[in-house]
Amino acid sequence: MRRASWxxxxxxxxxxxxxxAPIVVVIVFSFNAARHGGxxxxxxxxxYATLLDNAEKLAAxxxxxxxxxxxxxxxxxxxxxxxxxxxxxxxxxKRLFAFLMYIPVVIPDIVMAVAMLTFxxxxxxxxxxxxxxxxxxxxxxxxxxxxxxxxxxxxRMVGMDPSIEEAAHDLGAxxxxxxxxxxxxxxxxxxxxxxxLAFTLSLDDFVVSFFTTGPGASTxxxxxxxxxxxxxxxxxxxxxxxxxxxxxxGAVVPMLxxxxxxxxxxx
Amino acid sequence: xxxxxxTFEIRFGEQLTRAGQIARSLVTSGPAIGWxxxxxxxxLAGVMFTSVLSRGPYGEISPxxxxxxxxxxxxxxxxGFDPQYPVIILRSLLLGAGxxxxxxLAGFPLAFFIAGLPGRxxxxxxxxxxxxxxxxxxxxxxxxxxxxxxxxxxxxLAAALGLAEExxxxxxGPFAVYLGMLCAYLPFLxxxxxxxxxxxxxxxxxxxxDLGADGPRVFLHAVLPQVTPGMVAGMILxxxxxxxxxxxxxxxxxxxxxxxxxxxxQQYGASRDWPFGAAITFVGMVVVLGGLLxxxxxxxxxxxxxAGEGLL
Numbered sequence: 379m380r381r382a383s384w385x386x387x388x389x390x391x392x393x394x395x396x397x398x399a400p401i402v403v404v405i406v407f408s409f410n411a412a413r414h415g416g417x418x419x420x421x422x423x424x425x426y427a428t429l430l431d432n433a434e435k436l437a438a439x440x441x442x443x444x445x446x447x448x449x450x451x452x453x454x455x456x457x458x459x460x461x462x463x464x465x466x467x468x469x470x471x472k473r474l475f476a477f478l479m480y481i482p483v484v485i486p487d488i489v490m491a492v493a494m495l496t497f498x499x500x501x502x503x504x505x506x507x508x509x510x511x512x513x514x515x516x517x518x519x520x521x522x523x524x525x526x527x528x529x530x531x532x533x534r535m536v537g538m539d540p541s542i543e544e545a546a547h548d549l550g551a552x553x554x555x556x557x558x559x560x561x562x563x564x565x566x567x568x569x570x571x572x573x574x575l576a577f578t579l580s581l582d583d584f585v586v587s588f589f590t591t592g593p594g595a596s597t598x599x600x601x602x603x604x605x606x607x608x609x610x611x612x613x614x615x616x617x618x619x620x621x622x623x624x625x626x627x628g629a630v631v632p633m634l635x636x637x638x639x640x641x642x643x644x645x
Numbered sequence: 646x647x648x649x650x651x652t653f654e655i656r657f658g659e660q661l662t663r664a665g666q667i668a669r670s671l672v673t674s675g676p677a678i679g680w681x682x683x684x685x686x687x688x689l690a691g692v693m694f695t696s697v698l699s700r701g702p703y704g705e706i707s708p709x710x711x712x713x714x715x716x717x718x719x720x721x722x723x724x725g726f727d728p729q730y731p732v733i734i735l736r737s738l739l740l741g742a743g744x745x746x747x748x749x750l751a752g753f754p755l756a757f758f759i760a761g762l763p764g765r766x767x768x769x770x771x772x773x774x775x776x777x778x779x780x781x782x783x784x785x786x787x788x789x790x791x792x793x794x795x796x797x798x799x800x801x802l803a804a805a806l807g808l809a810e811e812x813x814x815x816x817x818g819p820f821a822v823y824l825g826m827l828c829a830y831l832p833f834l835x836x837x838x839x840x841x842x843x844x845x846x847x848x849x850x851x852x853x854x855d856l857g858a859d860g861p862r863v864f865l866h867a868v869l870p871q872v873t874p875g876m877v878a879g880m881i882l883x884x885x886x887x888x889x890x891x892x893x894x895x896x897x898x899x900x901x902x903x904x905x906x907x908x909x910x911q912q913y914g915a916s917r918d919w920p921f922g923a924a925i926t927f928v929g930m931v932v933v934l935g936g937l938l939x940x941x942x943x944x945x946x947x948x949x950x951x952a953g954e955g956l957l
Binding site: 407 | 657659661666667669670671672673674675676677678680681682684685686687688689691692695751754755757758759761768772773774775776777778779780781782783784785786787788789790791792796827828831832881882885886888889890891892896905906909910913919922923926929930
């Protein structure tokens with residue numbers, strides 16, 4: 379590969395600055411003592427402190443964490459099974475289903491959101507099920523998380539040396555034993571990476587939550603949206619900075635995980 | 646009578662009949678496929694069906710079949726021809742296409758830059774693209790309200806350079822929307838494009854140069870065809886969500902730039918006309934599927950992976 383020339387360095391530097399400008403400005407403003415954005419009026423922790431006194435924001439934070447944790451747990455199990463099943467076994471119509479499972483990845487989130495809203499309200503009308511709220515949000519989040527977990531797990535399965543599993547079966551392991559003792563430990567970095575990805579997606583989601591939630595079950599993105607519509611306040615910057623921190627951890631940790639497993643000489 | 650021999654296939658050391666494979670698929674892939682089918686694929690079909698129903702007097706869905714929603718979407722409402730919705734559709738498509746073009750212009754230099762870095766620096770540069778990608782879109786969007794506020798240094802710089810009027814905020818407006826869109830979708834284009842740029846066989850470009858091709862022609866005929874699969878994958882990943890995007894136009898565009906996403910939200914929210922909202926959604930979905938088909942066709946011609954296969 380060719381070395382970059384200086385105009386390329388300059389353009390790329392500007393683009394990185396552009397990508398990070400919004401993130402930096404939110405973090406900087408979260409420490410700004412000025413009440414209404416604008417010029418720098420000194421450093422303060424005040425806005426973080428006020429978050430702790432705000433019952434509404436704390437409840438939204440708790441909802442976001444509960445939603446993220448439950449949906450990630452369910453989608454990691456289902457997505458791992460899907461990724462494993464699709465890469466190991468054939469069944470009629472597999473290509474079609476593999477394609478259909480890809481739909482949540484590419485569809486605009488608003489389309490997904492209204493589809494689920496329609497489903498929930500019809501189910502409520504006819505079956506009396508699915509009162510909009512936490513449960514419906516969890517079900518919705520799992521739906522868009524599953525394909526992402528499956529993609530990460532499957533890409534790891536494809537790169538795996540089949541002889542290891544073959545050896546397990548040749549030595550008399552049952553399918554279940556071969557999976558739990560041999561395959562699962564080998565794909566564990568991908569499962570963990572998939573789970574973190576799923577959690578980050580849940581944390582990031584605004585549109586699907588906005589449509590599938592009910593009264594009383596607000597999440598942090600919904601709360602931020604409502605506040606932004608009213609006008610940004612400094613404590614929203616503090617809240618956003620904490621979410622950014624969580625996302626950065628969620629983005630960097632899987633990469634470190636995959637790198638350490640690679641440097642150990644695994645495929 | 647001889648029974649036909651049972652056919653086995655050895656898969657990863659396991660001897661499996663066809664039925665055995667289907668049974669194992671049912672246990673492993675089955676639950677997830679069932680989940681997504683019931684909670685997303687069937688509801689999508691439901692949305693399609695709703696779009697030919699009518700709105701009742703209290704905003705409920707009334708089971709009266711009609712094509713009125715599509716007529717209204719095409720501009721033929723009760724009060725004669727009104728181009729409001731055709732304009733919204735067109736504007737959304739333009740926003741999607743415009744965002745794709747802007748992302749291409751910015752994404753090419755960035756992808757070539759990253760691919761040209763030595764090993765470890767390349768990993769860092771890639772990670773730096775991924776981090777904003779996973780940072781909340783809503784937060785990054787409202788941050789542009791802060792950055793483009795009337796008293797921010799960016800606005801003052803633009804005014805000093807004569808690019809904007811003194812004291813005028815740069816948002817709300819189309820400029821702010823495009824900035825927000827580029828910021829949101831650049832990683833979607835750069836990441837797949839990079840995977841193609843990394844694999845470029847530069848000896849082909851050198852051969853083209855040796856045979857007398859000038860710079861632009863080398864790029865067009867010897868480099869561009871090699872990165873087509875990644876470029877097309879990235880373009881689709883940008884175009885589809887950008888066309889349906891509603892948070893960015895909502896927060897940065899002001900009231901004058903209603904997009905498909907906002908129109909859908911309005912029908913499902915304040916206006917409570919779900920059948921009409923469903924019609925708008927369905928048209929949006931047609932755009933999505935059309936885009937996927939185009940991608941598959943182009944990628945197949947370029948010898949790249951198909952849309953679904955590349956990821957799942």
